[in-house]
Amino acid sequence: MVAPARRRRVTISDVAKHAGVSKAAVSKVIRNDYGVSEAMRERVKRAIDELGYRPQAAARALRGRAFTIGVLMRHIGIPFYAEIVTGLVEQLTESDYQAIMIHGGTHDKTEKRALDALTDRQVDGILMIAPLVGRTQLEQVAREIPTLVLGRHDRSPAYDSIVDDDRIGSELVMEHLIALGHRRIAHITFQQEHGRLADQMPHIRAETYERVMRDHGFADEVAVAATSYSEEGGYRGARELLSRSSRPTAIFAGSDEAALGVLAALHEAGLSVPGDVSVAGYDNTRLAAHPHIALTTVNQDGVVMGRTAGRLLLERIEGRTSAVHFSVIPSLVVRRSTASPRGTEDCAAPHIYARKGHDAPTQSDHQ
Amino acid sequence: MVAPARRRRVTISDVAKHAGVSKAAVSKVIRNDYGVSEAMRERVKRAIDELGYRPQAAARALRGRAFTIGVLMRHIGIPFYAEIVTGLVEQLTESDYQAIMIHGGTHDKTEKRALDALTDRQVDGILMIAPLVGRTQLEQVAREIPTLVLGRHDRSPAYDSIVDDDRIGSELVMEHLIALGHRRIAHITFQQEHGRLADQMPHIRAETYERVMRDHGFADEVAVAATSYSEEGGYRGARELLSRSSRPTAIFAGSDEAALGVLAALHEAGLSVPGDVSVAGYDNTRLAAHPHIALTTVNQDGVVMGRTAGRLLLERIEGRTSAVHFSVIPSLVVRRSTASPRGTEDCAAPHIYARKGHDAPTQSDHQ
DNA sequence: TATCTTGCATAGACCGGTCTACGTTCGCGA
DNA sequence: TCGCGAACGTAGACCGGTCTATGCAAGATA
Numbered sequence: 001m002v003a004p005a006r007r008r009r010v011t012i013s014d015v016a017k018h019a020g021v022s023k024a025a026v027s028k029v030i031r032n033d034y035g036v037s038e039a040m041r042e043r044v045k046r047a048i049d050e051l052g053y054r055p056q057a058a059a060r061a062l063r064g065r066a067f068t069i070g071v072l073m074r075h076i077g078i079p080f081y082a083e084i085v086t087g088l089v090e091q092l093t094e095s096d097y098q099a100i101m102i103h104g105g106t107h108d109k110t111e112k113r114a115l116d117a118l119t120d121r122q123v124d125g126i127l128m129i130a131p132l133v134g135r136t137q138l139e140q141v142a143r144e145i146p147t148l149v150l151g152r153h154d155r156s157p158a159y160d161s162i163v164d165d166d167r168i169g170s171e172l173v174m175e176h177l178i179a180l181g182h183r184r185i186a187h188i189t190f191q192q193e194h195g196r197l198a199d200q201m202p203h204i205r206a207e208t209y210e211r212v213m214r215d216h217g218f219a220d221e222v223a224v225a226a227t228s229y230s231e232e233g234g235y236r237g238a239r240e241l242l243s244r245s246s247r248p249t250a251i252f253a254g255s256d257e258a259a260l261g262v263l264a265a266l267h268e269a270g271l272s273v274p275g276d277v278s279v280a281g282y283d284n285t286r287l288a289a290h291p292h293i294a295l296t297t298v299n300q301d302g303v304v305m306g307r308t309a310g311r312l313l314l315e316r317i318e319g320r321t322s323a324v325h326f327s328v329i330p331s332l333v334v335r336r337s338t339a340s341p342r343g344t345e346d347c348a349a350p351h352i353y354a355r356k357g358h359d360a361p362t363q364s365d366h367q
Numbered sequence: 368m369v370a371p372a373r374r375r376r377v378t379i380s381d382v383a384k385h386a387g388v389s390k391a392a393v394s395k396v397i398r399n400d401y402g403v404s405e406a407m408r409e410r411v412k413r414a415i416d417e418l419g420y421r422p423q424a425a426a427r428a429l430r431g432r433a434f435t436i437g438v439l440m441r442h443i444g445i446p447f448y449a450e451i452v453t454g455l456v457e458q459l460t461e462s463d464y465q466a467i468m469i470h471g472g473t474h475d476k477t478e479k480r481a482l483d484a485l486t487d488r489q490v491d492g493i494l495m496i497a498p499l500v501g502r503t504q505l506e507q508v509a510r511e512i513p514t515l516v517l518g519r520h521d522r523s524p525a526y527d528s529i530v531d532d533d534r535i536g537s538e539l540v541m542e543h544l545i546a547l548g549h550r551r552i553a554h555i556t557f558q559q560e561h562g563r564l565a566d567q568m569p570h571i572r573a574e575t576y577e578r579v580m581r582d583h584g585f586a587d588e589v590a591v592a593a594t595s596y597s598e599e600g601g602y603r604g605a606r607e608l609l610s611r612s613s614r615p616t617a618i619f620a621g622s623d624e625a626a627l628g629v630l631a632a633l634h635e636a637g638l639s640v641p642g643d644v645s646v647a648g649y650d651n652t653r654l655a656a657h658p659h660i661a662l663t664t665v666n667q668d669g670v671v672m673g674r675t676a677g678r679l680l681l682e683r684i685e686g687r688t689s690a691v692h693f694s695v696i697p698s699l700v701v702r703r704s705t706a707s708p709r710g711t712e713d714c715a716a717p718h719i720y721a722r723k724g725h726d727a728p729t730q731s732d733h734q
Numbered sequence: 735t736a737t738c739t740t741g742c743a744t745a746g747a748c749c750g751g752t753c754t755a756c757g758t759t760c761g762c763g764a
Numbered sequence: 765t766c767g768c769g770a771a772c773g774t775a776g777a778c779c780g781g782t783c784t785a786t787g788c789a790a791g792a793t794a
Binding site: 376378379380390391394395397398400422423424425426427428429430431432 | 749750751752753
């Protein structure tokens with residue numbers, strides 16, 4: 001057994017010596033900088049290949065760029081967030097930049113820590129997916145590093161942003177349910193830690209829910225369970241709603257994840273979907289399309305959002321200083337989890353199983 | 368509107384000047400190094416707080432440590448992998464280290480690129496989840512950086528490893544199906560790019576499937592669809608299996624994800640589960656427990672595996688040179704997706720809905 | 735021919751930390 | 765009183781890149 005003896009990495013000086021040129025020349029070749037003859041370029045490239053040289057990001061970061069984009073997300077397992085990252089990574093493969101993902105957790109304290117970790121690592125740009133920290137903090141970070149905030153409605157000249165129009169999306173769901181004949185519609189929202197921020201996406205969805213209820217004269221039927229957007233949150237929220245005096249005939253969950261929890265709770269309570277209760281989600285996660293779930297939900301293309309985010313971030317890094325704000329118009333996807341209450345007027349829409357898998361980049365419908 | 372004017376970060380020199388001491392002293396305080404008086408420690412700490420100083424990882428990396436653990440995974444959206452990361456992150460919060468995740472993709476070429484990206488960034492340790500690259504490559508990386516390989520059976524003195532015992536897990540599934548009375552059991556496996564590696568986990572599951580079939584005298588009934596472990600792969604695999612002359616009465620999918628695709632394909636074909644076909648998966652993903660899915664599967668605790676991985680990596684970084692190999696014994700979780708063929712002898716196991724959510728760190732069963 | 739530009743190549747400062755080598759002070763035993 | 769080691773503190777090299785300032789040669793211009 002040979003001793004491990006971590007061998008030293010090949011450095012730019014090694015390459016320079018091997019090619020018989022200066023460090024600066026090698027650096028220029030690597031960065032495709034101006035002022036290098038064709039002959040020199042060839043020589044250096046050969047030396048790089050022969051020695052298997054790769055520049056060290058830490059050293060580059062100190063002076064220039066780290067060629068790294070940091071992605072801050074609550075948890076990497078959240079399906080919709082994973083879709084966004086798919087788009088981002090796709091976009092970045094064309095460039096020299098690499099995306100690194102980092103866990104922010106569910107508290108703004110842990111998120112702050114993660115954010116610090118990214119800035120400490122000198123990333124060139126940050127993509128924040130539905131961050132929890134306050135706007136002031138965001139702007140402070142954005143002053144140091146090009147930043148793009150995804151999924152929050154508070155615009156700022158300091159950073160770019162991409163949001164799905166949660167008002168429209170929520171309206172689509174609500175109008176759909178009301179058109180089916182529902183009146184007792186309940187909602188499950190995400191309870192922020194300390195004082196909900198008015199510009200956070202969960203708040204807008206909840207707000208829109210209430211407004212539409214009032215607009216249709218169902219103000220008395222408003223019922224909100226404030227738990228979380230996770231499956232667990234949906235489960236708890238649904239149980240709470242079911243325990244109240246008048247049972248809702250439909251539940252609009254703020255996210256697909258939460259809707260899954262709702263389905264579980266209903267199943268446990270022996271209630272059928274959509275017979276006894278209709279259920280709708282938000283995000284059109286891959287699972288919503290599964291025939292065993294067949295969830296009516298709001299579609300916002302995470303992959304496209306991720307790609308756009310990547311493009312905007314690269315632009316910022318290249319020097320753009322004016323802020324850009326994108327708003328994505330969502331659409332409703334009706335599946336079997338919603339129907340008229342009490343089974344009357346069963347508007348059986350033809351079942352659509354739209355698979356959205358990592359192996360199938362193009363979304364395709366069967367039958 | 369104020370000009371952005373990216374302001375300069377506070378450096379160690381600023382702190383030193385502010386506290387009236389040397390850079391070296393500040394450095395010592397930060398690293399809890401030996402040879403600092405209590406008075407000095409206090410002064411420096413106060414200066415750090417007053418200036419809001421945070422050391423820059425890139426600069427530290429150049430000389431010492433980057434305090435970063437890199438996690439290489441095919442895709443961050445794979446539920447089981449996300450669980451592993453949960454455990455890892457949990458373990459690392461106690462330390463000064465930060466986990467960064469990176470997409471490897473499904474080709475060993477893109478994976479190699481991602482791996483390079485991690486080494487370029489001078490991470491102190493690497494966790495590779497079910498990597499695709501060859502053993503030689505792994506050992507080469509491990510010679511440079513402390514490495515832990517998760518989910519592969521090829522041990523090496525160069526790196527630590529954690530695996531679930533896929534032989535036992537696959538046997539559990541097969542014996543369960545056979546005990547129920549199944550004979551025509553099919554399997555869906557993951558087709559490696561170029562020449563399957565005998566030590567890869569999909570190969571072991573497939574191999575065990577075939578062995579158990581032979582051992583029970585069902586060699587003629589062996590039917591394998593080689594697609595992928597994704598939902599899409601399961602869907603394609605199931606369609607292929609169903610199109611063959613004799614339809615299987617049970618399908619053992621190599622992963623829960625694939626099992627979801629199988630369920631979708633069966634639904635589309637108008638076949639009931641478990642009435643017409645029983646389905647089993649592997650990993651006990653959170654979704655397998657959902658009552659609408661209720662998948663019989665193999666449980667391996669990803670969170671615990673991730674925690675262990677973190678511990679072992681930190682040990683390595685601290686200097687351990689001997690390799691450690693962990694093997695986890697999996698267990699079977701029986702749910703409603705498996706039953707005796709043709710509905711005879713319906714062994715209706717009481718339904719268990721075990722939620723495994725991010726909000727619910729403790730796994731709890733209802734009813 | 736003298737001067738100016740342009741293209742190419744290099745030396746060396748620099749980024750922000752860590753770490754080694756060394757200096758100073760203090761306490762204690764001979 | 766001297767010698768010595770332990771405790772504490774600092775100067776400055778160093779890590780591996782980037783970038784600025786500068787030198788030099790060849791061709792263009794006056």
